[in-house]
Amino acid sequence: MTREEILKTFQDKFPDKIEEIPMVGPDVAFKVDKDLILQVCQFAKETPELSFDLLACMTCIDYVDHMEVVYNLFSFTHRHKMVIKTSLLRDGELESVTPVWNAANWHEREIAELFGLRFKNHPDPRPILLPEDWNEGFPMRKDWEGKDFVRLPKK
Numbered sequence: 001m002t003r004e005e006i007l008k009t010f011q012d013k014f015p016d017k018i019e020e021i022p023m024v025g026p027d028v029a030f031k032v033d034k035d036l037i038l039q040v041c042q043f044a045k046e047t048p049e050l051s052f053d054l055l056a057c058m059t060c061i062d063y064v065d066h067m068e069v070v071y072n073l074f075s076f077t078h079r080h081k082m083v084i085k086t087s088l089l090r091d092g093e094l095e096s097v098t099p100v101w102n103a104a105n106w107h108e109r110e111i112a113e114l115f116g117l118r119f120k121n122h123p124d125p126r127p128i129l130l131p132e133d134w135n136e137g138f139p140m141r142k143d144w145e146g147k148d149f150v151r152l153p154k155k
Contacts, residue, residue, distance in 0.1 A: 058107035
């Protein structure tokens with residue numbers, strides 16, 4: 001499928017809910033409302049002509065007034081890539097996509113731990129990077145006032 005065909009498939013399924021993000025190259029990118037993220041991801045994986053079977057990466061961006069979660073997808077069957085973005089408030093909550101891609105488990109745990117976002121229905125919200133007794137905030141947020149990182153001496 002071409003980039004345009006992939007985008008149209010999503011726009012037909014979710015009318016007026018998909019906002020294209022112009023990109024250079026063959027990749028498809030769009031924004032979707034946070035309340036639709038689970039349905040959009042299920043559609044991306046389960047629709048045979050799409051078959052986005054790999055969540056290659058999932059990350060978060062702090063824009064100070066809001067957060068943006070970015071899903072990078074790949075289809076082994078069709079060899080195409082796609083980026084889905086969704087925005088939410090800094091203290092917001094997002095539906096877990098772990099039922100769609102098990103790889104989301106650790107990505108969501110990392111985002112929750114470092115950015116403070118919550119994922120509804122996540123199967124295992126335990127910390128994976130910071131100590132379990134950590135209570136000094138969320139170190140990847142732009143407003144974090146934690147301690148300075150240890151700097152290696154210059155050679």
